[in-house]
Amino acid sequence: MxxxxxxxxxxxxxxxxxxxxxxxxxxxxxxxxTITGLSKSGLxxxxxxxxxxxxxxxxxxxxxxxxxxxxxxxxxxSAMEKLLTTVECWLNWYRSQGSxxxxxxxxxxFDDQPGAIQDLVKKRLQQWLEYLTQLAxxxxxxxxxxxxxxxxxxxxxxxxxxxxxxxxxxFEDEQHTRxxxxxxxxxxxxx
Amino acid sequence: MxxxxxxxxxxxxxxxxxxxxxxxxxxxxxxxxTITGLSKSGLxxxxxxxxxxxxxxxxxxxxxxxxxxxxxxxxxxSAMEKLLTTVECWLNWYRSQGSxxxxxxxxxxFDDQPGAIQDLVKKRLQQWLEYLTQLAxxxxxxxxxxxxxxxxxxxxxxxxxxxxxxxxxxFEDEQHTRxxxxxxxxxxxxx
DNA sequence: TATAAAAACGAACGTTCGTACTTTTTTGAG
DNA sequence: CTCAAAAAAGTACGAACGTTCGTTTTTATA
Numbered sequence: 001m002x003x004x005x006x007x008x009x010x011x012x013x014x015x016x017x018x019x020x021x022x023x024x025x026x027x028x029x030x031x032x033x034t035i036t037g038l039s040k041s042g043l044x045x046x047x048x049x050x051x052x053x054x055x056x057x058x059x060x061x062x063x064x065x066x067x068x069x070x071x072x073x074x075x076x077x078s079a080m081e082k083l084l085t086t087v088e089c090w091l092n093w094y095r096s097q098g099s100x101x102x103x104x105x106x107x108x109x110f111d112d113q114p115g116a117i118q119d120l121v122k123k124r125l126q127q128w129l130e131y132l133t134q135l136a137x138x139x140x141x142x143x144x145x146x147x148x149x150x151x152x153x154x155x156x157x158x159x160x161x162x163x164x165x166x167x168x169x170x171f172e173d174e175q176h177t178r179x180x181x182x183x184x185x186x187x188x189x190x191x
Numbered sequence: 192m193x194x195x196x197x198x199x200x201x202x203x204x205x206x207x208x209x210x211x212x213x214x215x216x217x218x219x220x221x222x223x224x225t226i227t228g229l230s231k232s233g234l235x236x237x238x239x240x241x242x243x244x245x246x247x248x249x250x251x252x253x254x255x256x257x258x259x260x261x262x263x264x265x266x267x268x269s270a271m272e273k274l275l276t277t278v279e280c281w282l283n284w285y286r287s288q289g290s291x292x293x294x295x296x297x298x299x300x301f302d303d304q305p306g307a308i309q310d311l312v313k314k315r316l317q318q319w320l321e322y323l324t325q326l327a328x329x330x331x332x333x334x335x336x337x338x339x340x341x342x343x344x345x346x347x348x349x350x351x352x353x354x355x356x357x358x359x360x361x362f363e364d365e366q367h368t369r370x371x372x373x374x375x376x377x378x379x380x381x382x
Numbered sequence: 383t384a385t386a387a388a389a390a391c392g393a394a395c396g397t398t399c400g401t402a403c404t405t406t407t408t409t410g411a412g
Numbered sequence: 413c414t415c416a417a418a419a420a421a422g423t424a425c426g427a428a429c430g431t432t433c434g435t436t437t438t439t440a441t442a
Contacts, residue, residue, distance in 0.1 A: 003439060004389065022303055029430065041432085042390040050430060100303065108299040111359050112213055112291065126360050154357060154369045161356060162349025168302050169317050171345060178345045185380065194409060194419070220400065232401090233420040241400060 008046050011036050012060040015053065020061075020102045023109055024054050024117070054117055061102050062124060068093045070131075079138035080145065086135065087156070087183065091176055094164065099174075103128075104164060129153055136190075147190045155186055199237050202227050203251040206244065211252075211293045214300055215245050215308070245308055252293050253315060259284045261322075270329035271336065277326065278347070278374065282367055285355065290365075294319075295355060320344055327381075338381045346377055 014036050019027045029050060033043040047053040069089040073082040094101045107125055110118040136149035145152070163179035166172035172179065205227050210218045220241060224234040238244040260280040264273040285292045298316055301309040327340035336343070354370035357363035363370065 002388085007389080023300070028428085030428080039391050040430090041392075044431070045389070045391095048431095105299055107356060107359070108296055109214070122360055125356075126362070129357075129360065129362050150362070151369055151372060154353060154362060155350070155373050157357065158349040158353025158373070159346070161352040162345060165298060165316075165352060166320075166345060166348065168298070169313055169320065171317070171320050171341070178342055181342060182346050182349070189376065189380070198419080219398085221398080230421045232403095232422070235401070236419070236421095239401090 004046070007038075009060075011038070011043060011046060012057060015057045016061050016064070016102065017098075019054075019057055020097050020100055020105075024057065024102070024106050025109060027054065027057070029053070051116060055120060058102075058106070058117070058120055058124070065093060065103075068096070078144070079135055079142050083132075083135045083139055086132075090160065091179070094160075099164070099167065101164065104161060129157065132156065145190050152186070152190050156183070159183060159186070198229075202229070202234060202237060203248060206248045207252050207255070207293065208289075210245075210248055211288050211291055211296075215248065215293070215297050216300060218245065218248070220244070242307060246311060249293075249297070249308070249311055249315070256284060256294075259287070269335070270326055270333050274323075274326045274330055277323075281351065282370070285351075290355070290358065292355065295352060320348065323347065336381050343377070343381050347374070350374060350377070 011032065015027060015032055018032060018035070027050075029044055030040050032053075033040045036043065047056065069086060072089055073085045076082045076085065103121070103124060106117070106121045110121050132153045133149050136145060136152045139145045140147070140149055159179050159182050163172050163176050166178070167174060167176070202223065206218060206223055209223060209226070218241075220235055221231045223244075224231045227234065238247065260277060263280055264276045267273045267276065294312070294315065297308070297312045301312050323344045324340050327336060327343045330336045331338070331340055350370050350373050354363050354367050357369070358365060358367070
């Protein structure tokens, strides 16, 4: 890997941390340059626009997310086992990012801001929901679940969102007890 | 009501629309002045700082929210009836605001931005969750529900969050069918 | 080691924003 | 109608931001 790509990866790693801790719009080229020890224009040269930087941050986040949440289950043969492990990794991912998920915050941040970033965020969320649906549907086909797979995913994702918000206001604890409680009730209801 | 207060109310109404359609931070003094037909400094004089403007927008939103969601149930004597009507009004509020809730977006926007605004947003959300819990608890005391009232509210609020996000990506329809489906399953599970 | 390309730098520009002043206009009570 | 107070306007400033451009330094290959 050449020097350029190497620096870029390092910038993206830092940028993801900053964007997760604040927001994708609060990500500033000058600020990011200071943190990474580069000059403003030196950093800028890697992306040629702020929007490109933001898009690349999202793609970088996606690659980490895939490694942390999707990859671990790739060799499992039971869909139900896949599903349960995925949810566990999903929570771990969220915690590893400092108790906030960039995909959730960007969804809210860009839901009224048309453009390339919104398009990407929306597409990724749709893909993720479809992936979960597929998992649930396969589990159903294998006789481990019954009912509407999409409705199941709707409720599962809702709980994921709710858990994050409510940890923030102290209505949910850091171990996501209420989430897990609701999850087992949800699973029970669908089997 | 003097001229000053009258203008201020009009500014706040417009500001709430803008903040709901974009975000509380994207609310701009110059932009808001243009929309309301005032000069930048003329509008500024009503608030003396952007943060004050934002705080007053939140309080204005709260007053509307109270009228639309809490007031309608004030004369009901069955807690369960109150609860169901509240949820219905809650959905209507969300729709009346152009399918986005300023309390939800500000919660995400300011969850990592300490200050007076974050404090207010957090307090209001806590109050709302407590209010819902109180409703559920009273319904339980009246024999119309059983189980953990807080857990019930956790799941209810999660569904509210989820419904909004998933309307956005087309995983939920505008009539909130999945929300209502999940809601009745939730209620059934708790009675 | 020579050398062209890649990477990084430094300074500047145009714009947007919040805010501070002063001045003008409008309001409403006596 | 008067006139002080309130409301609104006009102008200006400083800071932060994304971006451009010319230059310098570093990298990596032949």
